[in-house]
Amino acid sequence: MHETAIAQSLVEIISQEAQSRHARPVRAKMSCGELNAVNDEVLSFAFEAIAQGTLCEGTKLQIEHKPLEGTCRACGRVFAIDFAHVKCPNCGGSDFDLRPDAPLLVEQIEFEGLDDGED
Ligand SMILES: [Zn+2]
Numbered sequence: 001m002h003e004t005a006i007a008q009s010l011v012e013i014i015s016q017e018a019q020s021r022h023a024r025p026v027r028a029k030m031s032c033g034e035l036n037a038v039n040d041e042v043l044s045f046a047f048e049a050i051a052q053g054t055l056c057e058g059t060k061l062q063i064e065h066k067p068l069e070g071t072c073r074a075c076g077r078v079f080a081i082d083f084a085h086v087k088c089p090n091c092g093g094s095d096f097d098l099r100p101d102a103p104l105l106v107e108q109i110e111f112e113g114l115d116d117g118e119d
Pocket of ligand 1: 076088
């Protein structure tokens with residue numbers, strides 16, 4: 001299953017970060033492209049299951065889907081593609097180059113306990 005593999009690598013990436021910072025990850029934000037067709041619920045569930053007993057246990061996962069983008073051939077504008085009506089928002093042209101789909105990426109990890117505030 002696609003999502004299980006993704007969840008596995010997310011747990012690994014976040015755990016590594018947490019270990020090097022000696023902090024507990026509370027929230028992690030990841031993003032992926034439209035074409036990856038990641039199911040948020042399945043991924044969150046897989047992440048929670050795999051995170052059990054690791055540093056990521058209890059970490060909230062936030063998933064952002066990046067829209068597919070195209071570059072207008074007429075004016076060079078980069079825009080999010082809506083397949084219902086592909087049109088450049090700048091010049092109205094419909095001739096465009098498809099940009100590569102966004103990769104799976106861990107964008108941000110929020111940690112707890114980075115600063116104990118000890119005096
Ligand atoms: Zn244009």
